[in-house]
Amino acid sequence: MQDLEHYMRNDLYPQFTTLDGMAIKSLYVAIQQEDGWRIALIDKMLHTQRSSLQHAKESRLSGQRLIKLAKALYPWLEFDQLETILIQYSAIGTLATVHTWINFLLGNDVEQTIHGYLAAAVSFCIEDASKLLNTPYEEKNPLIERMTDELLTTWKKFDVPESAAFQRELLYRHWSSSYITQPPYMSRKSRLDEERLFPSPGLSKRLPASP
Template identity: 75%
Template structure:
């Protein structure tokens, strides 16, 4: 579904990982001249970022959804998009999440998304693709690791697509490189994820220039905190399938 959403508009940022690319800037600065440069960048800079931030965020979103914790869902969503302070980026991130929601509603009309949309509105979050992707896969009963692997695979694919657009290497090298780098990223994630952390650790974000409101959003009044502590009704996460299906 992430691939479908991006095919509709390839310019949209996907989840959090595009803020780590900077491929165009690297290319202009002369720091991206070959596929070998790309591999070094992905291994040295990008893998650590996407595993510690996006991968752990998705794990924590699963826990927050299971616990019906709307405030936590919004908090993690904010952590994903506040790494890039550009108002244009935030606007595009909001649009990308909305695009994926619209697509998924068309593909799975029996799933309920009101809770997610209400949560994002209540806490002034935007719904990055990572957040929406996680919510959808949770409703579909997808395993956490499968959800993370799908997100990573899409991230690698579009990172390499962007690099090929800039570098214009032989086309036949693209798919083998995507497969190889995806495998490497999943191996990196497996190593990072053992032993499995019980919950998302906020200290992982300290090196990513988090905003002060991450710990306590300024717009969150005492009454809204009380409302946030009230669990969702898990019975409305799904709508009944039509009898004809």
């Protein structure tokens, strides 16, 4: 269990904060601005940062399962636009992307969304490891609570104005790597495609947005 805690603090926490947390913040902005290309770019960035064949399969399946579950729980939510964006730009639909889309449509603000994602990530990691370690129930749950509080504290320390510059640099690096060859505003056809994805009135006008 001590090794698990060490692994989470040193390997997972940096990914959860500098990558997933900041990506969710950027996704909120992209959804509000109805920028399908940027949504796909962030999604691809999340995917390629953990590049392995096994992770690719798991990431796609996790996103698809979450969409399926959300459709069953909230049949009134709109997923056609997200699914069209993913197809148009050959994006994956990572867990963080789908999680953000759902929370945005439900009217949750960005910090609620990030906190929920981080808490779920910690719980999943410990639950998964506990199956192999055969961890007693009375040890597992306190560990989940303690590690969740620790991660949220880590996120609060990281989520400072300087982190915005870090996120811009990270996005630019992936933008220049040609995962998506050009943004939609570079061609008339792409602009028309975007208009079809987000018909008037816009998504942010029809659905509850974050403050």
